[in-house]
Amino acid sequence: AQSVTQLDSQVPVFEEAPVELRCNYSSSVSVYLFWYVQYPNQGLQLLLKYLSGSTLVKGINGFEAEFNKSQTSFHLRKPSVHISDTAEYFCAVSDRISGGYNKLIFGAGTRLAVHP
Amino acid sequence: GAVVSQHPSRVICKSGTSVKIECRSLDFQATTMFWYRQFPKQSLMLMATSNEGSKATYEQGVEKDKFLINHASLTLSTLTVTSAHPEDSSFYICSARRWTSGVSYEQYFGPGTRLTVT
Numbered sequence: 500a501q502s503v504t505q506l507d508s509q510v511p512v513f514e515e516a517p518v519e520l521r522c523n524y525s526s527s528v529s530v531y532l533f534w535y536v537q538y539p540n541q542g543l544q545l546l547l548k549y550l551s552g553s554t555l556v557k558g559i560n561g562f563e564a565e566f567n568k569s570q571t572s573f574h575l576r577k578p579s580v581h582i583s584d585t586a587e588y589f590c591a592v593s594d595r596i597s598g599g600y601n602k603l604i605f606g607a608g609t610r611l612a613v614h615p
Numbered sequence: 616g617a618v619v620s621q622h623p624s625r626v627i628c629k630s631g632t633s634v635k636i637e638c639r640s641l642d643f644q645a646t647t648m649f650w651y652r653q654f655p656k657q658s659l660m661l662m663a664t665s666n667e668g669s670k671a672t673y674e675q676g677v678e679k680d681k682f683l684i685n686h687a688s689l690t691l692s693t694l695t696v697t698s699a700h701p702e703d704s705s706f707y708i709c710s711a712r713r714w715t716s717g718v719s720y721e722q723y724f725g726p727g728t729r730l731t732v733t
Binding site: 544 | 660708727
């Protein structure tokens, strides 16, 4: 069975500072990995995803993530955060199936709070 | 493109009544849609997978008679919470699978529906 662990429930950071949100997964098969952002009372927006190829994935809003197979990690980073990045961030995993990916398994989420 | 809508965005109902939530893919056809439930400050839990023209597949522990799912067309899936109770109060989010080519697809999420049962 697959699972996702987001190591930090909350990450406070000052504006323009760098940030890393940690995500580890467990799976016995090849996986796809995702990061989603959720603003208050809204649905999820895809930030980036790793399907194959380069282990460094660049997404929207200046975010990037690196897939590390040996450490089963997919940490999300941004070199300089803005107040508007304050939101809930979810890491998700899915096993690969023909045509794409199967159902998404989400981590518990990390609340990023950017302070002025 | 790839917009998924949900209606209503918020609903308050009395205990014992039923409420229907709609999920629509606005600019693409979705043979498969997913329903998630999210408790405050918690993650999304998959409730069921809805396939157009067939019965939904429910995750373990989800009561299929309480959470009725109908995927009657390629752009609409509905979730009906029957005989709602306060513990059913939650944020319900749907997602729709969109084929990006003949052999691959993506999932797109709706904005969610906040259900409050009084």
